[in-house]
Amino acid sequence: MDAVRESAMRSKDASFAMQGLSRESRDQALHAVAQGLVADADGIVAANLEDMAEAERQGLSKVLIKRLSYDHAKIEESVRSIHSLMAQEDPVGRLLASTELDTGLVLEKVTCPIGVIAVIFESRPDALVQISTLCLKSGNAVLLKGGSEAAQTNQILAEIIARAAEAAGMPAGWIHLLETRQDVAEMLALDEQINLVIPRGSNEFVRYIMNSTNIPVLGHADGICHVYVDADADLDMAVRVTVDSKCQYVAVCNAAETLLVDADVAPAFLPQVKTTLEACHCRLKGCERTRAIIPIEPATDQDWATEYLDYVLSIRVVDGLDAAIDHINRYGSGHTDTIITADREKAERFMNLVDSADVFWNASTRFSDGYRYGLGAEVGISTNKIHARGPVGLEGLAIYKWKLYGKGQVVADYSGPNARKFTHKKFR
């Protein structure tokens, strides 16, 4: 048997044992992991310096090398995150529903861990700590594959986390670090062992993962977000929200890429927003109707489907709300879209009919984020239409099972001419 399959099978065995762990034992293991990181901080930093030196020898860019850095300050930050994770509500063991089927026959729907989660992430080593502790908190076994630039750091981190958690009672094999890209390809075929894949990286990478496996994937490829300025918008507010959605941080998935403007307010709004956006050094591309009002570069159909992740915004004039909704459902990525309007009915129509994870009224697209939503730790942002959608907190790493408490009841008694009747009394 090859090594990846063996790791996955050991993970699956560990995941069975983790189903029964109390919150206390999982939090104790998290505490031990935090202590382990502090105790071995010098070793971690030394390994990280090796990775950074190698990255410099390989001529990696300064930005990438900076992302690779994991120093004492960052270790302390990871430790603080672990403590805040311990304080969070337990995603496991929550009673979602409870029904009396009949006297002495009670059904409970209770959250539990999913099983084995595979996470593939890029260079930042703090991601390894964050992901493995999220899985530990939620009682899931985890297979990890980090960026090869961080190989030494990832290796020592995984060893420390495994050793500390296992000494605190976690089953051996609950965490595995995969080494190579080939390992990832093999892992994607293991749909009997792995229950969920979470890829974190570039659009192309996430799309590759989504297209290469039958295992459910939680994540998003693109973030093509829209601001729609309605005829009934407060134009000052519209400028403010547009600029924030586009420019507050351009390199992220919840930044806006396209501005849609109702034809009725385009002559008043476009010159105003152009001035402010250009003051932020944002390049503008527009449809013909836009360019008849403000002199900017032309946009093509390709622009509507492009995630710039940069100081670039495409602008289109549309004939009212429904045209805006059609544009978004056609070209958007189902991530985050906002309408600026004073009309509540139009806002509700927009929020109902735009088929995206996050639909906003008079607010910047940049609010679409687990921390801002108050979810605590964020597992990722999902554009899936099942299981979890939008910013996903710890509860995305849980599923439920049905527990039925009886006294020897049999179905035969509830069948046939003298069948007992179910009471189906809902307690919760």
Next chain:
Amino acid sequence: MDAVRESAMRSKDASFAMQGLSRESRDQALHAVAQGLVADADGIVAANLEDMAEAERQGLSKVLIKRLSYDHAKIEESVRSIHSLMAQEDPVGRLLASTELDTGLVLEKVTCPIGVIAVIFESRPDALVQISTLCLKSGNAVLLKGGSEAAQTNQILAEIIARAAEAAGMPAGWIHLLETRQDVAEMLALDEQINLVIPRGSNEFVRYIMNSTNIPVLGHADGICHVYVDADADLDMAVRVTVDSKCQYVAVCNAAETLLVDADVAPAFLPQVKTTLEACHCRLKGCERTRAIIPIEPATDQDWATEYLDYVLSIRVVDGLDAAIDHINRYGSGHTDTIITADREKAERFMNLVDSADVFWNASTRFSDGYRYGLGAEVGISTNKIHARGPVGLEGLAIYKWKLYGKGQVVADYSGPNARKFTHKKFR
């Protein structure tokens, strides 16, 4: 463009329009469908008689031909089901959570339709009515593929349902009937248009679907369910539950296939259960330790992994609770498993550590069913570890979106040295 992709794209467009429909309009459409079935009952029965005649010409078995029948009584039954579906709680528009992020900035997590559901089912034509009305109730567009034996019946039913619902305001194209197996193969590649596939049929068929698509699949291939009789079991209760789990209806996924018995009670229990099971004409196969107590056929490793769907039961003697849990997690299918014991702690350990959708204490495996659980209409039974697990009601056809209600807030105000603080007040 080929016909299947075109149907799927039209379904997707229709699904966008369906996102905004009120409960009233969906229920009105259901009412219209029920009226349409009654009004065209003679036409439906005539089409069904053609299918049955063709099936006889083809030499199909009596059982299959009986399943194919859709007469006036069955149409009335479908109509009653539609009326009861109308009365059910709306799966769409439920407020799952509400948080004030800051004064005047409120986040809501609200259920909504998934989008486009593809359902592939076998010969019974009433399944078409049931599935399409479940999708209508939950605001989803649907692609259907039924058994070819029921082609005439399915055709007229789909026409009636489409016409009636569209006259009552549903968007054109919300329901499509696919014709051939080749259509199904093409459909499974359309992961941009189709959000969920629900296969209903044999194990092999479901497994084929699961292995042939990147679209999420809701369902179960096998139902290898276990009864474990613990040392602390009431043996009369254990006999009763074992017989019900195995024999009450053998051809279904929640019937038991393997009986596990703690070695301590095996000498007392096995002769007793053998007598009762053999009186039900159930064939028994056992491990060596079982056969040392009762003279039955030998069971092989293959038996532990077999879903008989027949009057056959495999029996294994195990050394206590944890050995039983290991056996179930190794050979089971994650469907339904029950423990018979008087000891609550052992029962809780079994229910926590057995990694199945449905885990029971002192109750027959046959209770694992949407109707018995009080879920109302049943979409199917899922052994997935994400989205929906066990018997799935209408809520399995819904997902949620995040709605953020603001007054022009921007993220820049919540960043930097003078950042505003989020309040994160949970209303729900």
